[in-house]
Amino acid sequence: MPRKKTATLTQPIVPLTSRPGFLIRRLNQIHYAIFFEECRDFNITPVQYGMLTALSVAPGLDQKALGLAVGLDRTNTADVLKRLEERGLVTRQQSETDGRVKHAFITAEGLQITNAMYAAMISAQQRLLAPLSEEDRAKFLELLHVLVDSNNEFGRASMKAL
Template sequence: MDAPPAVSHIDDTEPDQVLAWRNTALNERPGFLIRRLHQIHVALFMEECAAEGITPVQYSILTALEQLGPSEQVVLSRAVGLDRANTADVISRLAQRRFVQSRVSRTDRRKKVAELTGVGQALLTRLESPVARAHERTIAALPSDERATFLRQLLLLVETNNEVSRTPIVR
């Protein structure tokens, strides 16, 4: 008996669209450009924040804690779109540097709660200008009157496709 044919994720795509993407140069395809922009932003972030030795993911966790207050690790992972194992690892590294403290939940001993410390809050204050510079440098090539539109379009793409992510953001 023959195996069933492989199912293509582009079966519903018009043949002309498939050919159009196939004939598009790699460096002009959306996925490639989004990945490259992410790499560029991370490099700018790391350059601007080098003095503090903090990564963009660590910064996201710290910012989420600042905005949400003490939070269970699963809530943090959903807030920043990071899987639970990586969230736990990031929190552990941040706790070693005394930027956060982690404790067992008072209501459910199986859960851990992370909380921003005074040292972590001071770090976020020091990072305000460097992070702002990294964000500004990332979009600096855009005319100032197009930046808000670009950010709205990015938000639309992320929100529209959130559920297909391995780690959807839950608000």
């Protein structure tokens, strides 16, 4: 029976834990786990909470502007809005000037749940950053901003602060 040929790497192996992308993805997994643990009573995802927060600050955003505010593409923005609308946390209204455009508004119930979740969301953020000193937290956030701002154009959806 002939031996099966195996491919060999021609480049040195870079350990996963030396790759920024791997570590960022892993940190995102950890963040989601902590967020869901802290916010378990609300059945809201981090993306949904971000969208509710954006709409509480800027009610009436159209779907495109809302997607830019939270860094989501059009399809995912529409999907998240649909789920929030089904739960009665958001309403969408047709634009009076452009029938192709819908504006999103947070409902009273959506605002109530966003406010009720605030302490749990802050707790999740604090737990995530707990291993860092105050000085390191500030530097870490500063560096994250540099990376996100400098590479924003490469994401599936750009982000534009409100």
